[in-house]
Amino acid sequence: MEVASKPIFNTLNRPALYTDFYELTMAQGYFLSGRKDEQACFNYFFRDLPFDGGYVVFAGLGDFLEILENFRFHDDELEYLKEQGFRPEFLEYLKDFELEVSIDSVKEGEIVFPLEPVVQVRGNIIQTQLLETLLLNILNFESLIATKAARLKYAAGERKVLDFGLRRAQGFGGIQASKAAIIGGVEATSNVYSSFVHGIPASGTMAHSWIQSFDDEITAFRKYAEYYPDNCILLVDTYDTLASGVPNAITVAKELEEKGHKLQGIRLDSGDLAYFSRKARNQLDRAGLDYVKIAVSNQLDERLIKSLLGQEAPIDLFGVGTRLVTGHETPALDGVYKLTSVNNEPKLKISENVEKITLPGNKKLIRYYDDRGRFYGDGIMLKEEGTVDTIYHPYYPAKHTKVTDFESEMLLYEVMRNGELTDGVPTPGDSAKYAKQRLEKLNAEHKRFDNPHIYKIGISKKLMDLRDELAQSLKKNN
Template sequence: MRYSPLLTDLYQLTMLAGYLEEGMAEEPAVFDLFFRHNPFQGGYAVFAGLETALSFLESINFTEDELEYLQGLGMFRPRFIDFLRSFRFRGKVTAAPEGTVVFANEPLVTVEAPLAQAQLVETALLNIINFQTLVATKAARIVNAAAGGTVLEFGLRRAQGPDGGVSEARAAYVGGVKSTSNVLAGKLFGIPVKGTHAHSWIMAFPDELAAFRAYAEVFPDTCILLVDTYDTLKSGIPNAITVARELRAKGYELAGVRIDSGDLAYLSREARRMFDEAGFPSAKIVASNELDEFVIESMRGEGSRVDIYGVGTRLATCAGDGGGALGGVYKLVRIGDRPKLKVTSDIAKATLPDRKRLLRAVSPDGSFVLDVICLHDEVISPGDTVFDPLNPLQSVTIPLNARFEEVRSVVMEGGARTSAHQPSLDDMADRSSEQLSRLPQGCLRFINPHKYKVSISSGLNNLRLRLMDEVQQGYRKLQPGGN
């Protein structure tokens, strides 16, 4: 799938035109992509969207039709249009693998390229990675709440447009949701497709039993019946049991039933009892209707007997406190040989300058202890003192028994992937599951989760403080009477 380079904000193009006129277009630049707050007021995020982003970077170019459109805006000089005609991304990208558990203020993706190249790709990278990381995180939370139950994704009809529906299904898989109702996503990404039928199927027949029998006749191997069109316990389940007996007489077994309304915890318990008493203990109970991690956790606490959770709207739209958008940003951290820092009155929004590494301190049992962001050429050792990026007065010591794992690696050099092997979605989902299992348990809580420690090294802390001081001295010189 081609992403047009016009998938950008206008100011990216105006800046590029300005860089060209100022002779800065080829100036070496380094940008970091990161987010400032964990989504959903949670304890972590699951990184997703990288492979989609790399495909965009590899293929970016302007067609003549796109150039003609830009020329028709009447804003740009012919020289700039000619510059875009030969535009390609030839930069270097350092990133975490998809499925990696990540945290606020960490550089997820670093782009090193001539300034014009690194600038133009900002909007598309944020669009791709913000959304997919948000969905993968929501999916991981829902899977965690299901506690071993199966989760199905069917949010296409509520997703943010066609591309949003496809990207959402992909990212949900990275987060651990192993099937989708989205047939196009199934084709594009090899995701198993699952589904039942709608209430309209039931209503199209003279009665519920006739509708169930017709569906079982067409799909005897995979028959899941929607039982809440009229009355779940008085009509739906009894009719489903009748069809289950008829299927068994023909050598088939009813796969299960779906409940889409009412008190799902209570109805699932009663449905389980009725099927068990009728001799169908293997029939699965599927629940749907505005489910998310909080509803699922509550249902389980009430003793529900749901086997499969169908999650749509609240996954596709990433609904919930702290949801809706990830809030990732893309900031310049170096230009030429000069580290760069965005300074604001709010230190939480001050950026971390220069090229960096992201290290994860791991305990002897393999669990994650803390992350350290350091300068790219800085040596970090157990026992070192590291600092809170939001409050440099707070520090901790890296445990002496810890070892380090590099969270990121170079994934693109010269505009081409560094590896011919592209990880599968299964690889990404397995990575997500494995990484989540290594987090401190409190990080997985939905309410008041444990805050995983992300620190900056002494070298990075000192550089940031020095640059802040230089900027403040510059301010003072501009004041009346300043020296």
Template sequence: MYSFPSTTGLYTDHYELTMAQGYFLSKRHEKQASFDYFFRKAPFGGSLVVFSGLSTVLQMIENFRFPPDEIAYLKTIGFDEEFLQYLSQFSFQGNIYSVKEGELIFPNEPVLRVEGSIIETQLVETLLLNILNFESLIATKASRIRLAAGDRVLLEFGLRRAQGLGGIHASKAAISGGFDKTSNVYSAYHFNIESSGTMAHSWIQSFDDELEAFQTYARFFPDECILLVDTYDTLKSGIPNAIRVARELCEKGYQLAGIRLDSGDLTYLSKKARYMLDEAGLQNVKIVASNQLDENIIQSLLAQGAPIDVFGIGTSLATAKPDAALDGVYKLSLCDNKPSIKVSENLAKMTLPGVKSIHRFIDQDNLFCADGISLAHETAYDQIYHPTEIGKHKSIAACKKEALIHQVMNHGKTTLQPQTPVESATYTKSRLLQLPEEHKRFLNPHVYKVGISEELLATRNKLAKQYLKKDPFNS
């Protein structure tokens, strides 16, 4: 399993350290606090996010320390010596509660909670947001592509277009979101996932003759030979030469695995290729397609009847086109054992105070029908209320209830066995089967219902009125 450096204390923003020093010097650093992680808007015009990156975050937080060389560096940029002495002995000793990796989550749900002293819960903010926002974004994009592609094979090869080292975790998150293999050998090795690859145009161009390039490749890789057929002329030379090599492989007891189309009209070319291969008795040869694909293009190709068996996705997945980031935030909800709230004239930006739980409600058809957020001590409630639309509520009395939040770290030590990306993908797939279809469509998906309990609603409204000096919900 991939391992970060032995310490990750500097994986943070400067202002986290200045606030930490302020807490320490004002003798407030031992006050107990709770922070929530949530996002406000689903990316890609969708309704949901696939939660990913939890195992990475837990590993990083376990390693959150400041060795002597980093303490020396912090001294050079002006931090207080007494505070640095404190940091030299620092390790995270708090608790973390979270939904499961691979879970389907929805806007404004506090899906991860960090509890501990105010200084330790503050210091881990940046790394937590960095990892969860990025891996969840990529896993969500991957799950959309998986929905479009159905059971067809999906290959991720976005490393060359990814944002630097982010490509390592982009490949991991792609598998978590439902992809089958990656071209990224580094990630395949460290995350125990399967790598795969074909050839580039440069291989073919390096020979004087396309046929010779194909034959040479087939000689060295007879078991998994996929030939790139569009270097010169797909229909007049690429596919005919691939057919000839396929017959030569058959004579030696092997079978051509596939051909790859990387340019042109993929619907037209794949149909022509399928016809030519079938006429040659090569019905088992797969057609692989690549070239700036995403979920919408794949959906269109399949709607046109393109007989493509395998899709290779690079740039749009590794860079999460067209959304560059997930807007996940980390907000204080409890401080010194008192509920805390961020108030705003914009009701959608007002946070939910206190320590909370999330439950998923499941109808008689075993489908998800709503999520409810309540204060953690609440044991039962049969109504959920819209957080910002006054008077809007839903009865969940007839539904089964499933708790989503569980402890994953106890006093700085991880309490669960980390999931592999493949295990996360399996879980996500099972959860998507329970999500009604209207929430999964790409164009104008139906909004999934997320409500809050009556007690949480009253607590939130009371605090908001206290700080704003007016009732924002009746103004």
């Protein structure tokens, strides 16, 4: 069911106004104060791991880069801004706006952790500021859902997980949710739009309405099997799962066998899924239909999947909806986009909450490997630094680690230079493959659901000193 990649028309073909109002008032402020050519650097990072989990799968880069290709101000948008009180000279500037920023990013599908500069945007202060909301909106959400998908897939192991969430997705966010779910490891989606636009595999079974619309269940099953003899999953809980649904499915499976076809599966969508899957498996096996798969759905999440498999429920395929595409218990990743330098002068925000102090300066991000080739820890440092011997806990410098003996790898790549893509837009298929490889290198203690082990993140001495000195001097001067 894999679909070839398509010429893409993303839904957000008018991204310039997809922003918070204050980005535009600040941009006008920079313009009016003659600062439009000052160079700024912003870092995208998050502070808290979603789902009380141990990691994040980074996603959204593909959509973000693709949407940037359309970043310009159209006449009707400028007219709107004029009505909002923006000044003619600034609107004239926006009219000729061409994106010239440079962007460093980890690869889509990378495993990332709190405080890390996952994306770094460099360019003039107006352009870098104007991208804030668009970047946050896309990267926060897609990373959230890719992470949820990876957790579901981790629970399901070799069993398949399908995305059934569009009907409960948060509006048009469903388009991105299904794509991000694929990046995180889900096998296919029910979402045809995302399949069409993003070239990801689509899949589906049948709804209760199909069965209700016929006079009886067996006729409904027979008709479906007639049209989809090799791709037929029968929904068995419309009237009575064990007394009617499964026996009727068995009848149809036998009829299909006579015509040289095989019933693909049955689906359970209500009741106790452990109990019913076991009973249904027995009925199917006794009828010699051990090849007929059992799919289940109904408010599933990673913990329920783990529980079902822990009970040895004979389930082959999990359809996950609401709790995949919304993130459920954590419906937002808390990623932020913070100014880290202006004209190469490092910048800092202090705030009333200590943990909200930011890391200043242009940066690089390095991953260290242990002797088994697995992720050992990550180091954040200033771009201009050479090899670093030791990384320090961001808040408790007494905790530090020597990193000289580890293999290491730079994680940030320049994906856009002066407004031009350096290496195209990552496809969901490539990003999914990359995420899978990377998750294999992440130790199990970071992947478990309860109290996962905290992954080691350190900063260089130079970065720490810069942050602390800057904080001191800002406190003094303000």
